[in-house]
Amino acid sequence: xxxxxxxxxxxxxxxxxxQKEIMPVDSCQYFYECAECEVxxxxxxxxxxxxxxxxxxxxxxxxxxxxRSCC
Numbered sequence: 001x002x003x004x005x006x007x008x009x010x011x012x013x014x015x016x017x018x019q020k021e022i023m024p025v026d027s028c029q030y031f032y033e034c035a036e037c038e039v040x041x042x043x044x045x046x047x048x049x050x051x052x053x054x055x056x057x058x059x060x061x062x063x064x065x066x067x068r069s070c071c
Contacts, residue, residue, distance in 0.1 A: 006025065006060065007023075007057065008021055008051045009055060010041070010054045011056075012039060014034065019035055028059065030043060030049060030050065041053070048061075
């Protein structure tokens with residue numbers, strides 16, 4: 001996949017609040033605080049970051065197809 005989408009909408013598993021965020025390209029985001037209910041989200045067991053677990057788009061390395069360089 002040649003085009004990397006840096007925008008992702010993270011949806012809180014507790015309250016359902018959704019918010020658009022820009023994914024970092026130089027680091028992974030392991031924690032994310034919901035703006036609505038303030039729960040701290042962490043990646044699910046088999047995911048590398050919160051974008052892969054709760055976002056509409058996975059992190060840039062996963063989008064590139066290179067899970068070895070992911071986070």
